[in-house]
Amino acid sequence: MTSLSDLNASSTEQFVQQLHGIYEHSPWIARRAAAARPFASPTALKRELQRVLGQASPEEQLGLIRAHPELAGKAAIAGQLTAESTREQAKSGLHLCSAEEFATLQRLNADYKARFGFPFILAVKGPTGEGLTRQDIIATFARRLKNRRADELVESLRQIKRIAELRLNDLLEVRLPFGPAIMRHCETLASHSDSSYNLTCAYMTPAHQQTAAQLAAWMTEAGMQVTTDAVGNVVGRYASSLPGAKTLMTGSHYDTVRNGGKYDGRLGIVLPIAVVRHLHERGERLPFHFEIVGFAEEEGVRFKSTFLGSTAVTGKFDLSLLEQVDADGVSMREALAAAGHDATSIGAIARDPQDLLGYVEVHIEQGPVLLERDLPLGVVTAIAGSSRYLVKLKGTASHAGTTPMTMRRDAASAAAEIILLVERRCGQGEALVGTVGQLKVPHGSVNVIAGACQLSLDIRAASDAVRQAAVDDILDGINAICARRQVDVELELLLSASAAPCAPWLMAQFDAAVASVDIEPYALLSGAGHDAMAMAAITDVAMLFTRCGNGGISHNPLETMTADDADIAAQALLHLLRNFQPKA
Incomplete structure (x- = not known):
């Protein structure tokens, strides 16, 4: 086993040798990064290696790309891959390709090399590190073959950085305390869908109710007091033992657009649940109540009305919407009753602003800004207003x-x-x-x-x-x-929703939380609407974005993120909770 302490204490040549398999046949990356020692954490080491690669010359970057082997290519057949590449390709079963799959990969390899002049590179261990399926690999191969060369050069470097991140995890025996569970929970929720062939979860459908029940079960297991309100919001409360304590809220929505992604909204519910579970297992209580709200509706898919869950919490719910009907002529009032909810109790959901310390929300970015800057996290400055x-x-x-x-x-x-x-x-x-x-x-x-x-x-x-x-x-x-x-x-x-600026005092605490996990704080605007917009009507709000892969695509099955990014976001939220300072 190699430890971070070993890397920090070794000579430059020893450092290079210890990291020889991280970036394929490219010792110059480790050699340049050695000057930045000592590294405070594996994340700091990863960031420095990525910085070196990002500042390298185009010739050096292209040389690194070309040093990588083809997937299921001649080198793999001949047993000439590095130990790291051999393990990675085996993890996705590329050594078990059928004759048809093998022929498809060979054709794609040839077409890709002819089009771009370098091999196709993909972190085949995937977002979770557990390995992509051969079908996923072939589909990604075919999709990226349509890209422009300049875009593929950038994407190849991103994939190399992901490969290196996973290899460093293995070398240093990094165990992510939060990320894998968060990713698994998002997968589990995605199994509840209105459609048999994609993820669609519209308000008060059977899939929506199944999702709510699963969230409630996880909150209960994490040590929270759980209720489901009259609009279907699932509320988990991690109570403080201090008398007179106020409440810090977090959450996001669990409904989806049609043919949506697995992380939009849901990440902001399951990630804080994982953090609360961590606190509960240690018997650790906070000096304030911490509430996670799985908002029942934000996307407006079924009844053409958005933010139903969060507007109920803020006391802004428009009761006339109960008469809206869906495509089958079912009114919202009828849908709520069929799901066991009492629409006459919606008014009682409204929270007293005097009881609240603020509202924070973790959300996948749904755009390419963090991806293009090689940053896993970003602090939101404001949420754009919208007119529809x-x-x-x-x-x-x-x-x-x-x-x-x-x-x-x-x-x-x-x-x-x-x-x-x-x-x-x-x-x-x-x-x-x-x-x-x-x-x-x-x-x-x-x-x-x-x-x-x-x-x-x-x-x-x-x-x-x-x-x-x-x-x-x-x-x-x-x-x-x-x-x-x-x-x-x-x-x-x-819809007419005003822009919602984030509170500077909360943003500053998110900045400190991001810095605590060895990521340089970065501020960005949210072009997408979020429940935080509605919550801004009754309390100060702030948002933490996580990096969105696949070019920043969201509201789409290609929406993706990694377990490593989920983990580091959870660690940042945990830091914020442990160090939270109410507004002066």
Whole structure:
């Protein structure tokens, strides 16, 4: 066994030799990192090795990439891989490929090498370190083959850093106290779905209720007092023994978008549960009550209404929403009753702001900022405000072959022009984005001019003034487009959420927590909405982001993170709890 103390005390050459298998045939990385000793933790060592690689010349980086073997390639067949590569490829069963799988990998290797000029690199031990399946490897191979060369160079280096991280864990016998359990719990929750072929968990469906029951069971096992309220929020309370103690809250949502990812929302529930379990096992209590809330609804999938769980907690729940109906004509009130909830008790959920110390939320970033900066954690400065509309266009359906182009009232063409307007206008503002995520031609036919069209509109910005200016310009533009095209338009406001700045005093404590795990604090904006936005109505809020892999993709089955990042986020949250200072 090699220890961190051994590495810190050894000569430079001994240090290089001890780390010889971490970066494939590239001793120069360890040699340059040796000057930064002593390292306070394995994380500090990993970060320095990554820094050296990041600052290396393009030629050195490309040389490192080319030093890696192909997956199930000639070197593997001939038994010429390093011991580390042999173990990694075996972990994913690449030595057990069927004839068809082997032929597919050989073809992909050849195509990839011809396209990019270097071998395909993938951390085959995967996000958890337990190994990807051969099917996962082949699917990733095929997907990345479509990338641009510059993007693949960057992604190859990221994969090399992940491989090195896992190899260092093995060398130093690092045991992650939180990460593996957090990842397993996210996998377990993903097994409860409204769909048989993807992850969809909509409000008050059977899958939603199963997820709530599982969260309640884990909270109970972690030593918490657990209740489920009238909107389906699952609340775990880790009580303080101090009389008159106030409450620090955390949590996130457990519903998902359609065909969503495993970590969005759920990470912010299962991660603090793991931390509380750690405290409970040690008999350690905090000088305040600590509550984890699994908010029942945030995404708006079933009833086109968002933040139902958190607005109930803040006392802002709109009771008229109970009459909203889903695609099957079931009202929210009926769905709640069918699940055993009493809608008349929703008002009693509201919390007294005087009892609260604040609200903190851990969430996967859902973007590429941390990934591009090689950072596992980031502290959020503010959550962008959002305006959402449903735009309904009504033109005239007529024959596609006999109606002259100058005489058409084409709703689809008006929609196309609106989409381009949104793209153009939202490209003009700082921290401003606009999206048309839904587009539908009801009862459309290939040979009929579209008589109707519906589209969604989502405008977000860090500044409410910037967002509102964009909204005003876009709505004016929509009216002008429709007037010119003689298309009627109906605009329905679905959501208007103000930007939510994070509290500086809480951000400072998250900064200290991040620094305590040997990560340099980094501040970033959240372009996505979160339950913390709603909670800001009654208490100060702050958020900690974890790195999102696969280019930052989220709201998608490709959404991913690693057990190492989950672990370090949990350690940061634990530090915050143990060192928490109420607002002066």
